[in-house]
Amino acid sequence: MASQTKHLVEITPEQIQEFKNLAKEQEKTFLSEDAIVDTVEHVDVSHLYQRIEVKGVSINYVKVGTGEKPVLLMCGSVGSLASDFGPILQKFNLDKFTVVAWDYPGAGKSIPPERDFSSKESFLHGDIEFAKILMQKLGYPKFSILGWCGGGTEALMMAGKYPEVIESLISINSKAFFGHEDMAFYNLMSDISNWSELARSSMVKVYGEEYFFKCWMSLITLYKRIYDEEEGNLCTEFLSKIKCPTLLVHGQLDPVAPVRHVHFIKERIPHAKVHIMEKGKHNLHLRYPEEFLAIVEQFLLELS
Template sequence: MKILNDLFTKYLRPRNRILTNPGGNKRYIHLQRPVMVQSKILVDSLQINFDKLGNGPHPVLCMPGALGFIESDFGPILNKFDTQKFTIITWDPPGYGKSRPPNRDFSGGAKFFYRDANWANNLMQALGYKKYSILGWSDGSNTAMVMGFKYPDAIKKLVLWGGNSFITQEDVNLYKKVENIDNWSAGMKAPMIKMYGEEYFRQSWSAWTKLFVDIFETERGDLCKEGIKQILKPTLILHGMKDAMVPFEHAKYIHNNIKDSRLHVMPEGKHNLHIKFADEFIPIVQKFLEE
């Protein structure tokens, strides 16, 4: 399914560089990458799994998407960041990845994102980062927007892609198409089943889709539609015009309702544009963060 093709990507393997000496003989040298330090920390009585990469002066928190975790959603691109300028923190939200137990709580309607916003900010404060920027993808973008108006004193800048501040009937139709994982290819299911086991993955993915349908039916689809109008921090919104999960109207609405925002469109980009077009994505994001 085209929609599902946008959801998951394989991890990148370490690359070798080919050097040729004056005699024409080739030799392969493994490129040393910055080391990611993975740890757990107690936040609000929850053990939160996170990665830290780099020691730059600008802290950046990376927020994964639905059921996403560090390796699946940001692992392939982390080593592309300038770790002399940025300290990259990536987390597994409670109930996702290695931040288990407990299992994920999908109750509460739109407050689902407010809970994550609270945990994410408390994580950064516990790590000693009083002010930081956020890179939010998909569900992580939704949580990042909530953080933008809930914790303005802690936020430097926001980078958002693949998110939405409200839900439409069209969105609900898209979610229902991907709810049953039996319709997914084996390759698409494999990374999630490897992390979660099939039963937990099946139950959690179904609960996620039902959460969004419930918000549409009982809360008029409002995730943070009005709240984002309070965001005053510089915000970069990216959108892939071939995103099969999130229509362009969402990026336009976010751009039109966050005062200090700019919109960058990637004509060939899909939902996972940061993975597929990392060599375009990273320079744009880093330039924005450095301004």
């Protein structure tokens, strides 16, 4: 099914070639097996799953640790707590932190309902509203937030929209907008048969091919509309409103969110700290967990 699908995002051949040139500069072949993500060991965390009702939806979540500092983890837009954070959940310092990871409505094990990518309001704003209520129900009216990829975008938005509940912010390989190079990437990635086997199989394993394909194409369609109607703006209006301590972690070799994006965000959050991981690709937090967690935990503990 996926291999017969035409690209939904119309980008010129010149723009597509520009993205390929960017990938080549990183000495990686576009969409090669290791260009986007590194292979990481799967860790089964299903024994930690718990359920809680939020806004009438049964949400799957995990809570580990007994520390005084609560930290909420935000997955990628079509990810799950197991795929995006499972390998590092129990590697946090669980004496100092209480770590909460969860599956968005329609993602991971929080199905039904289906994932709603019909608008920014249902998707981005909807997710952070669920996150806020989830943490309140768990007894954490104020907490730190750590988001990766699309979850990093939502973490940025949440820190700007709800500053009263966010103690500190960590955003990993995230975007606040996307331009024509990013849309060239999404154009090529709109057909999942173009993905490497490593990247595709990790998502199909969670959702099955049909549901994952439906979610992914819905997200790409929304991105195209945001690009056409809002000049690609995801959350730029919230960046200047972020006042909490902020850490931006980014992979130098990430083709999904090229390093220019972290510099764009830093310019609009002057007090933010930036850490570039020179060998990091898109899933740097899973490939280099010890280095990543050392950076994150030092940042969080310095706030004491």
